[in-house]
Amino acid sequence: MNTIKHNTKSPAREAPKTARGARTRAKILKAAEDAFGSLGYHQAGVSDITRLAGVAQGTFYTYFATKEDTLRELVRDMGHKVRAHLAAAVKDADGRLAAETLGLKAFLQYVADNPSLYRVLQEAQFVDESIYREYYEAFGRGYLRMLADATRKGEIRPGNDEIRVWALMGLSNFLGLRFALWEQDVPVDDIIATVSDLLQHGLALDPKS
Amino acid sequence: MNTIKHNTKSPAREAPKTARGARTRAKILKAAEDAFGSLGYHQAGVSDITRLAGVAQGTFYTYFATKEDTLRELVRDMGHKVRAHLAAAVKDADGRLAAETLGLKAFLQYVADNPSLYRVLQEAQFVDESIYREYYEAFGRGYLRMLADATRKGEIRPGNDEIRVWALMGLSNFLGLRFALWEQDVPVDDIIATVSDLLQHGLALDPKS
DNA sequence: ACGAAACCTGAATCAGTTGTCATATTTTGA
DNA sequence: TCAAAATATGACAACTGATTCAGGTTTCGT
Numbered sequence: 001m002n003t004i005k006h007n008t009k010s011p012a013r014e015a016p017k018t019a020r021g022a023r024t025r026a027k028i029l030k031a032a033e034d035a036f037g038s039l040g041y042h043q044a045g046v047s048d049i050t051r052l053a054g055v056a057q058g059t060f061y062t063y064f065a066t067k068e069d070t071l072r073e074l075v076r077d078m079g080h081k082v083r084a085h086l087a088a089a090v091k092d093a094d095g096r097l098a099a100e101t102l103g104l105k106a107f108l109q110y111v112a113d114n115p116s117l118y119r120v121l122q123e124a125q126f127v128d129e130s131i132y133r134e135y136y137e138a139f140g141r142g143y144l145r146m147l148a149d150a151t152r153k154g155e156i157r158p159g160n161d162e163i164r165v166w167a168l169m170g171l172s173n174f175l176g177l178r179f180a181l182w183e184q185d186v187p188v189d190d191i192i193a194t195v196s197d198l199l200q201h202g203l204a205l206d207p208k209s
Numbered sequence: 210m211n212t213i214k215h216n217t218k219s220p221a222r223e224a225p226k227t228a229r230g231a232r233t234r235a236k237i238l239k240a241a242e243d244a245f246g247s248l249g250y251h252q253a254g255v256s257d258i259t260r261l262a263g264v265a266q267g268t269f270y271t272y273f274a275t276k277e278d279t280l281r282e283l284v285r286d287m288g289h290k291v292r293a294h295l296a297a298a299v300k301d302a303d304g305r306l307a308a309e310t311l312g313l314k315a316f317l318q319y320v321a322d323n324p325s326l327y328r329v330l331q332e333a334q335f336v337d338e339s340i341y342r343e344y345y346e347a348f349g350r351g352y353l354r355m356l357a358d359a360t361r362k363g364e365i366r367p368g369n370d371e372i373r374v375w376a377l378m379g380l381s382n383f384l385g386l387r388f389a390l391w392e393q394d395v396p397v398d399d400i401i402a403t404v405s406d407l408l409q410h411g412l413a414l415d416p417k418s
Numbered sequence: 419a420c421g422a423a424a425c426c427t428g429a430a431t432c433a434g435t436t437g438t439c440a441t442a443t444t445t446t447g448a
Numbered sequence: 449t450c451a452a453a454a455t456a457t458g459a460c461a462a463c464t465g466a467t468t469c470a471g472g473t474t475t476c477g478t
Binding site: 016017018020021024055056057058059062 | 453454455456457458459
């Protein structure tokens with residue numbers, strides 16, 4: 001009747017105490033990213049992860065209580081990385097519209113370079129929905145701040161920025177899925193140009209037509 | 210190294226020959242939708258499906274070769290239904306922009322009424338990616354036709370319609386996720402209004418400001 | 419009414435998984 | 449240098465859940 005599983009069991013593992021431990025833990029996390037990314041969370045067994053990491057099965061449990069745990073940590077980790085990457089790309093953009101296109105370009109590049117992102121994130125949704133929502137809500141909060149700022153400064157049209165944030169996240173998400181992850185058959189600059197035009201003028205004809 | 214599994218085994222099951230069989234098959238498919246929708250594909254066992262359907266475990270295999278098969282059929286089924294629903298909603302819209310808002314409204318309503326849609330579809334992505342892509346590509350093809358039509362007729366700005374299709378699908382998808390599936394805390398009309406404004410004018414300020 | 423075909427049953431099988439543990443090795447710090 | 453702490457091993461216990469199958473029940477066509 002219920003999907004949520006609480007960690008009533010599985011004693012939380014301790015952080016590594018030595019450099020070797022830290023290295024091993026990192027190797028396992030990286031291996032998990034690869035395994036989940038290529039095989040999928042369910043298909044990938046702990047044995048796949050440890051094989052990729054080059055450690056024994058038991059070692060996994062020195063650092064992670066469960067396979068699920070690993071996924072949670074991975075999602076948080078990836079979230080930080082994407083946000084940092086985008087924040088850096090957008091840092092000194094000239095105006096909100098420029099920031100949008102710079103951000104989209106950086107995102108498309110990031111997706112192409114890190115194809116595991118989508119898969120891990122999307123599958124996390126069904127393993128622990130809260131971690132998935134957390135990812136997008138954190139993302140959305142930062143986005144909202146920038147958009148609201150721009151609205152206040154009169155850089156963009158007034159409007160409901162919370163709704164716009166989700167519209168824009170969806171837009172980026174699908175463009176990334178189709179044109180960066182699945183098929184890179186359309187030049188990035190075409191995508192940027194199209195989205196730029198869309199954000200500048202919408203779909204409507206120029207008033208002066 | 211590879212995720213794709215071909216059906217080398219699993220002899221395809223035959224279609225039901227009698228009314229009773231057809232009924233049972235339909236019961237199972239409906240039960241699968243409920244089970245996958247509430248528990249998720251992996252969490253839901255064949256036993257959950259048969260229990261919900263009120264049949265024995267073995268009966269499941271009279272109509273479906275594998276659990277995966279059921280998911281595939283469900284996705285196709287749901288795809289037809291959504292597209293039919295949206296096509297009907299948009300049928301006699303006055304111009305493309307009106308069609309967009311009508312379509313979005315109908316979509317949000319549909320998602321709220323059929324919460325299984327997202328879950329089943331999204332999980333299908335990891336069970337059989339081709340069926341997932343097929344869903345969006347079919348959706349996109351229809352969308353593209355309408356958009357290209359409108360562009361040709363001079364109803365909307367010229368631009369790369371393939372890219373715009375994916376941008377618009379993403380936009381709808383995320384608005385549906387956030388405002389219809391997760392939380393219905395924002396009036397639908399606000400969403401429609403915001404998107405309508407976005408498609409009419411973009412984010413830029415009015416030229417005459 | 420009756421044989422054949424279709425349909426249904428559910429316990430048993432079976433492949434594959436997670437997580438444990440007793441033991442071995444490496445690192446640390448005094 | 450050497451004992452304690454930390455880390456690593458890998459075989460395997462315990463479990464899960466999909467699929468099969470031999471045999472019963474219902475429906476169909478004549």
